[in-house]
Amino acid sequence: MVATTSEQVGNDHASPVDAATVWRWLDEVKDPEVPVISVVELGIARGVDVDASGLITIDVTPTYSGCPATVIIEELIAAAIDSRGHTVRINRVISPPWTTDWISKDGREKLHAYGIAPPDGEGEGKAALLGIDPKLKCPRCDSSNTERTSEFGSTACKALYRCRDCLEPFEYFKCI
Ligand SMILES: [Zn+2]
Numbered sequence: 001m002v003a004t005t006s007e008q009v010g011n012d013h014a015s016p017v018d019a020a021t022v023w024r025w026l027d028e029v030k031d032p033e034v035p036v037i038s039v040v041e042l043g044i045a046r047g048v049d050v051d052a053s054g055l056i057t058i059d060v061t062p063t064y065s066g067c068p069a070t071v072i073i074e075e076l077i078a079a080a081i082d083s084r085g086h087t088v089r090i091n092r093v094i095s096p097p098w099t100t101d102w103i104s105k106d107g108r109e110k111l112h113a114y115g116i117a118p119p120d121g122e123g124e125g126k127a128a129l130l131g132i133d134p135k136l137k138c139p140r141c142d143s144s145n146t147e148r149t150s151e152f153g154s155t156a157c158k159a160l161y162r163c164r165d166c167l168e169p170f171e172y173f174k175c176i
Pocket of ligand 1: 140141
């Protein structure tokens with residue numbers, strides 16, 4: 001049998017998709033550095049537009065202009081859409097700049113569970129920008145008796161801290 005209408009093709013390829021569905025796909029795209037948190041929870045994926053032709057445009061704001069993960073994240077997002085048979089365009093939006101305030105509540109809880117101190121977004125984190133060590137709670141034992149051991153963690157976006165009580169090292173997302 002030869003399919004005579006597009007409905008008979010039998011899969012979702014080329015059928016229109018709504019923005020809510022695209023958001024669900026994006027929520028499956030995890031940050032390559034912290035694989036427990038999605039690009040939606042991190043606040044990197046900022047907008048979804050589906051035009052009349054079915055072209056999907058994703059607004060993406062890098063967490064940090066020098067972050068080498070940015071290009072990888074954009075490729076992961078594009079692949080998540082492309083693999084479902086849709087045409088995607090990544091629109092990199094650098095203004096307003098990303099801030100850690102954009103990390104969702106769920107995202108903060110997942111970072112904490114993963115052992116990364118979530119940024120507080122309430123001033124102390126931003127004090128780190130000015131060279132003042134923020135008082136961070138250890139994500140393992142909740143002690144405030146912590147110290148910064150390195151300006152840069154596994155990536156330039158994170159700093160390394162150590163808990164003086166349980167002696168565990170942990171990473172902290174620098175507020176930018
Ligand atoms: Zn501790």
